[in-house]
Amino acid sequence: xxxxxxxxxxxxxxxxxxxxxxxxxxxxxxxxxxxxxxxxxxxxxxxxxxxxxxxxxxxxxxxxxxxxxxxxxxxxxxxxxxxxxxxxxxxxxxxxxxxxxxxxxxxxxxxxxxxxxxxxxxxxxxxxxxxxxxxxxxxxxxxxxxxxxxxxxxxxxxxxxxxxxxxxxxxxxxxxxxxxxxxxxxxxxxxxxxxxxxxxxxxxxxxxxxxxxxxxxxxxxxxxxxxxxxxxxxxxxxxxxxxxxxxxxxxxxx
Amino acid sequence: xxxxxxxxxxxxxxxxxxxxxxxxxxxxxxxxxxxxxxxxxxxxxxxxxxxxxxxxxxxxxxxxxxxxxxxxxxxxxxxxxxxxxxxxxxxxxxxxxxxxxxxxxxxxxxxxxxxxxxxxxxxxxxxxxxxxxxxxxxxxxxxxxxxxxxxxxxxxxxxxxxxxxxxxxxxxxxxxxxxxxxxxxxxxxxxxxxxxxxxxxxxxxxxxxxxxxxxxxxxxxxxxxxxxxxxxxxxxxxxxxxxxxxxxxxxxxx
Numbered sequence: 028x029x030x031x032x033x034x035x036x037x038x039x040x041x042x043x044x045x046x047x048x049x050x051x052x053x054x055x056x057x058x059x060x061x062x063x064x065x066x067x068x069x070x071x072x073x074x075x076x077x078x079x080x081x082x083x084x085x086x087x088x089x090x091x092x093x094x095x096x097x098x099x100x101x102x103x104x105x106x107x108x109x110x111x112x113x114x115x116x117x118x119x120x121x122x123x124x125x126x127x128x129x130x131x132x133x134x135x136x137x138x139x140x141x142x143x144x145x146x147x148x149x150x151x152x153x154x155x156x157x158x159x160x161x162x163x164x165x166x167x168x169x170x171x172x173x174x175x176x177x178x179x180x181x182x183x184x185x186x187x188x189x190x191x192x193x194x195x196x197x198x199x200x201x202x203x204x205x206x207x208x209x210x211x212x213x214x215x216x217x218x219x220x221x222x223x224x225x226x227x228x229x230x231x232x233x234x235x236x237x238x239x240x241x242x243x244x245x246x247x248x249x250x251x252x253x254x255x256x257x258x259x260x261x262x263x264x265x266x267x268x269x270x271x272x273x274x275x276x277x278x279x280x281x
Numbered sequence: 282x283x284x285x286x287x288x289x290x291x292x293x294x295x296x297x298x299x300x301x302x303x304x305x306x307x308x309x310x311x312x313x314x315x316x317x318x319x320x321x322x323x324x325x326x327x328x329x330x331x332x333x334x335x336x337x338x339x340x341x342x343x344x345x346x347x348x349x350x351x352x353x354x355x356x357x358x359x360x361x362x363x364x365x366x367x368x369x370x371x372x373x374x375x376x377x378x379x380x381x382x383x384x385x386x387x388x389x390x391x392x393x394x395x396x397x398x399x400x401x402x403x404x405x406x407x408x409x410x411x412x413x414x415x416x417x418x419x420x421x422x423x424x425x426x427x428x429x430x431x432x433x434x435x436x437x438x439x440x441x442x443x444x445x446x447x448x449x450x451x452x453x454x455x456x457x458x459x460x461x462x463x464x465x466x467x468x469x470x471x472x473x474x475x476x477x478x479x480x481x482x483x484x485x486x487x488x489x490x491x492x493x494x495x496x497x498x499x500x501x502x503x504x505x506x507x508x509x510x511x512x513x514x515x516x517x518x519x520x521x522x523x524x525x526x527x528x529x530x531x532x533x534x535x
Contacts (some may be wrong), residue, residue, distance in 0.1 A: 034317075048440055049432065051529060056529075059438070064507065072377075074290065074354065078507060079448065081420075091519075094370070094500075094503065095502070095505070096504070096509065100493055101397070105439075108477070118497075118504075118505045118508055126429075137473065137474075137476070137477055138476065138480060139480055139481055139484070139493075139495050139496075140495070141484065141488075141493045141495065143484075143487075143488060143492070143493060144483075144484060144488075144493070146429065146480065146485065150476045151476055152473050152476055152477075162320045173400060176473075176476065179422070180469065183467065183475065184464065184467045184468070184469055186464065186508065186512060187463055187464065187467045187468060187469070187512060188436055188467075188474075189505075190329055190509050190512050191459075191461075191463040191464050191465055191469075192459040192460070192477055193366075193418065193496055193497065193509065193523075194456045194459050194460045194463070194477050194519075194523075195457050195459075195460035195474050196477050196478070196480075196481045196495070196496065197455050197475060197494070197495060197496030197497075197498065197499070197530070198496075198523075198526045199456050199457075199478070199482075200339040200450050200454045200484070200485070200490050200493065200494055200495070201449045201490070201494065201530050201533070202449055202453050203453075203485045203490035203531065204446045204451050204491045204494065204533055205447040205448050205449075206446070206449035206488040206493075207445075207489060207490055208533075209441055209444055209445040209448070210441065210445050212295050213437065213438045213442075214438070215434065215442060215445075217439070217489065217490075219391065219406050219430075219432060220445060220449050221485065222391070222392065222404045222405055222406060222430070223332055223391055223393060223406075223446055223449060224449050224450070224453070224482050224485050225482055225483075226392060226393055226394055226400065226450075227449070227450045227453055227454055228478050228479050228481070229479075230367055230395065230396075230397075230398060230399060230454070230459045231475065231478050232455070232475055232478075232479065233397075233398065234395075234397060234398075234453050235384075235461060235462055235471065236455070236457035236458040236460075236471075237461075238397070238449070239393075239395045239397060239398070239428065240454055240458065241394070241395065241450070241451060242393075242447055242450065242451030242452075243372075243394050243447065243451075244447075244451065244453070246348075248349070250349070250350075250372075251349070251372045251443075251474035254372055254440065255444050255447065255466070258440065258444050259444070260393070260440060262509055264525070264529055265448075265529075267524075267525060268525055268526065269447075269452075269530070271518070271521060271522055271525065272452045272455055273292075274518075275455065275459075275518055275519075275522070276446055276451070276455050277518075279462075
């Protein structure tokens, strides 16, 4: 399978490197940034172009790894009409590609990708969807080369999955940030919280989260809840967050 | 060091087992529940009593591993006056023990303890505090037998640490619960989110959380934020939570 990678950001880079390691043939990288594109195409040992007109048309698969709002622009200038093209977005429907090509689908790796940390794709769930069984078969084959966790889900499910991912990843990370800020105010280092963070995530690997909920809210310990409200007096937004989550914890357990 | 363990719950059990494995001498368990007390004292190979008057007075250390509100009652009936007694609470000041004994302190393991999962205490931060340098020395020695992460922090710092722990552990686990609920509504299994949860926690082991914040809020992607608001229409409390955290993510990055 010969692939053209459309994009040069975090996703394109990490996906490209992982595919390359698995000996999947990436024949070209397209991107708007000369520098990141030159670097990525160097890593992958393939050609690079910044011109949509120069996107090669002889690949078996085109992976859109650009931000959601850049997709129409990238595609409109290219010659892709019949080729299999997929986007990698959690929140966009498969249908946005129906007017672009006769063959289309979705290839969505459910993971948080940062420049700072390389991801092992073998553990990353990859969610696939396609407009025909044949195209689905092609995507399934590729996904299984990369990952042990391949899911065939539709666009409605994927939208909901992305929403859930925002809660368990993006919002969770923000709670870590709040924890760090609270410690800094009292000259305590964030590292003291790290074992607790890891144990909390490890429990979620084994149990359904409501079964292992701990803390003052689930114990309904009003004295501690009051104490925490006082400690948060300088942070009304975190006070509000504390109240909202504590009420919801009590409700969910009932 | 000879220890009496006051309590038979999760903390008493996990602490007792870990101390026993390290060949620390637990001479007695006190608790109100006959069954859990008989079980724990069996595991530890020591005596057990449900009577406060029968708490032995020849130990070097008394560890209060009962809920915060049960502490006064347990102590009032015992003969402890000069013996070193510690509580294990994140939120209580050391001072609550000053009228009980001449020697007192705090021995607070910062971890989420559930019946369902045994904890390796060697990775658990233990926060200690005592009323004299001599008592602090004793607690320091014991804490170092159990854990590689011993912190001497005062009651004000400990209260703040406990508050931060509620955010990064209890509240985080609740966000996992919301994720699970959202998936169930669309016939998706929670296991699909597990690699993402683990990766998010793993990143926090290496980085300061704001540095690796990802998601629609930090990218200020209004289209996705609107889509998620619609998907949450049936859950006004999660809609409110979503808005609150998204605004706070944007604010924290500025």
